[in-house]
Amino acid sequence: MNCTEIRNLLDDALDGQLTGPARKSxxxxxxxxxxxxQRVREQQSxxxxxxxxxxxxxxxxxxARAMRHAVEVNSSPQHKKSFVAGFxxxxxxxxxxxxxxxxxxxxxxxxxxxxxxxxxxTLSDARPPAAEITIGLQQTQRVKLAFNSSQAVQQxxxxxTLPDDIELEGYPGKHQIxxxxxxxxxENVLTLPLIANSPNGGExxxxxxxxxxxxxxxxxxxxxxxxxxxxxxxxxx
Amino acid sequence: xxxxxxxxxxxxxRRENAEDLxxxxxxxxxPRLNELRxxxxxxxxxxxxxxxxxxxxxxxxxxxxxxxxxxxxxxxxVASANAGPEHxxxxxxxxxQVERAVYRLNPDQRSLVALHDMEGYSLPELSExxxxxxxxxxxxxxxxxxxLRELIxxxxxVDSEK
Numbered sequence: 001m002n003c004t005e006i007r008n009l010l011d012d013a014l015d016g017q018l019t020g021p022a023r024k025s026x027x028x029x030x031x032x033x034x035x036x037x038q039r040v041r042e043q044q045s046x047x048x049x050x051x052x053x054x055x056x057x058x059x060x061x062x063x064a065r066a067m068r069h070a071v072e073v074n075s076s077p078q079h080k081k082s083f084v085a086g087f088x089x090x091x092x093x094x095x096x097x098x099x100x101x102x103x104x105x106x107x108x109x110x111x112x113x114x115x116x117x118x119x120x121x122t123l124s125d126a127r128p129p130a131a132e133i134t135i136g137l138q139q140t141q142r143v144k145l146a147f148n149s150s151q152a153v154q155q156x157x158x159x160x161t162l163p164d165d166i167e168l169e170g171y172p173g174k175h176q177i178x179x180x181x182x183x184x185x186x187e188n189v190l191t192l193p194l195i196a197n198s199p200n201g202g203e204x205x206x207x208x209x210x211x212x213x214x215x216x217x218x219x220x221x222x223x224x225x226x227x228x229x230x231x232x233x234x235x236x237x
Numbered sequence: 238x239x240x241x242x243x244x245x246x247x248x249x250x251r252r253e254n255a256e257d258l259x260x261x262x263x264x265x266x267x268p269r270l271n272e273l274r275x276x277x278x279x280x281x282x283x284x285x286x287x288x289x290x291x292x293x294x295x296x297x298x299x300x301x302x303x304x305x306x307x308x309x310x311x312x313x314x315v316a317s318a319n320a321g322p323e324h325x326x327x328x329x330x331x332x333x334q335v336e337r338a339v340y341r342l343n344p345d346q347r348s349l350v351a352l353h354d355m356e357g358y359s360l361p362e363l364s365e366x367x368x369x370x371x372x373x374x375x376x377x378x379x380x381x382x383x384x385l386r387e388l389i390x391x392x393x394x395v396d397s398e399k
Contacts, residue, residue: 011379015360046386049335050354055243056252063238066256070263 134222157209163202169193196223247351285366295344338388346381
């Protein structure tokens with residue numbers, strides 16, 4: 001192969017797509033061609049730079065603000081959505097260890113009551129997890145749940161149900177934990193320091209109860225023996 | 238949400254535009270929650286939707302190509318986020334050069350480079366996301382990278398003449 005042919009293979013090679021005889025030809029050529037080796041270094045340098053290009057931070061409170069706006073827009077008479085659907089939307093949107101829920105909106109509670117048969121408005125055990133997280137084995141992984149409340153709410157009951165081999169730091173052996181707290185209007189963040197004691201994983205359920213209203217979030221927990229923490233395939237913050 | 242914003246920023250190069258993109262995506266996503274919840278990879282679905290939203294928006298607005306002086310990059314934010322004891326002027330200059338070139342690519346090329354070379358979506362993932370054969374993705378990426386190298390070369394000339 002000449003240099004032109006080799007250079008046409010570089011993208012594939014750097015993408016890990018080049019195998020077999022073509023790969024051998026490339027390696028042989030690179031062993032004897034300084035110009036092509038230099039071209040490889042340049043392309044590697046460019047790819048590294050592309051991965052390292054910085055990203056300006058989103059404005060403060062953007063995630064909660066954007067989610068709130070999306071729910072509000074879809075709560076117009078033409079787009080009215082259920083209370084639970086809004087909560088699930090937030091959970092799906094929170095793909096970076098941040099779950100944002102719009103909760104305790106009395107108007108939406110009415111909507112929920114009016115649509116008991118709608119699968120999006122029922123809380124059954126058959127519901128799939130809203131997200132999937134992979135945490136490291138035998139190390140504390142902090143998972144943040146952010147709940148956006150439309151109003152200040154007194155005496156909300158929060159309960160956590162953890163799989164057998166997952167526990168909350170400071171509460172060894174306890175898999176049902178509940179407490180009462182107050183929610184402020186706007187964003188309320190709950191940080192959960194989770195520890196996996198075995199590679200088994202399981203499903204983690206968070207419930208917030210106020211009066212007759214219950215919000216539930218299910219998260220599938222996987223455990224990585226190598227200690228790699230991810231959420232939906234992303235590196236955890 | 239962080240990953241969506243990050244991808245939107247890669248596409249648009251500007252915080253305000255990235256936030257607008259994510260906001261619009263969320264508005265469109267809420268009515269399709271049930272569909273989303275049945276997906277095996279909602280993250281890929283959202284990335285695909287964001288990609289199409291970005292392309293549609295740029296075409297709708299019929300924006301002129303972004304010229305060097307207009308390169309819409311939040312330079313101040315980026316610089317402040319990276320200043321520190323390991324501040325490396327040479328590296329920073331190189332990254333700035335690459336960044337300017339990236340935002341001079343056309344939106345189709347830029348979004349493909351963003352998805353694959355910046356955010357690490359694999360060729361099979363892109364093929365599925367964009368509904369085109371892997372070979373087509375490879376060809377488009379090859380052209381985009383060639384254009385990128387050309388733009389970086391142009392920029393290097395501009396810098397050396399300063």
